[in-house]
Amino acid sequence: MTVSPLPRRGIALEGRDRPGRVLRVSSHPETGRTILSIWEDNTCRATVRLSPADAAELIGALASSIAEANQLKEFGNNVS
Numbered sequence: 001m002t003v004s005p006l007p008r009r010g011i012a013l014e015g016r017d018r019p020g021r022v023l024r025v026s027s028h029p030e031t032g033r034t035i036l037s038i039w040e041d042n043t044c045r046a047t048v049r050l051s052p053a054d055a056a057e058l059i060g061a062l063a064s065s066i067a068e069a070n071q072l073k074e075f076g077n078n079v080s
Contacts, residue, residue, distance in 0.1 A: 010026035022039040034055045037047040050058065 009029070010024060013023045013025070015021035015023065018040075020041040024035075024037045024039060026035045026037070028035060032052060034050045034052075035047060036050065038045045
């Protein structure tokens with residue numbers, strides 16, 4: 001698979017556990033989808049196309065995860 005440039009409406013987040021691994025999040029309003037893709041170096045390994053409802057559910061899950069991690073830190077548990 002060839003490398004496609006990240007769209008103007010998106011972000012690339014480097015993985016912390018493996019060099020060269022990147023999560024791309026790109027917005028495609030023309031199709032009503034948000035695309036998540038996992039890259040290793042210049043190769044796309046997987047994609048998921050989210051509807052607006054799916055993206056909202058993912059945002060909620062991420063927010064809950066962050067809140068739980070912050071609560072554990074407050075109580076002295078080491079979370080990394």
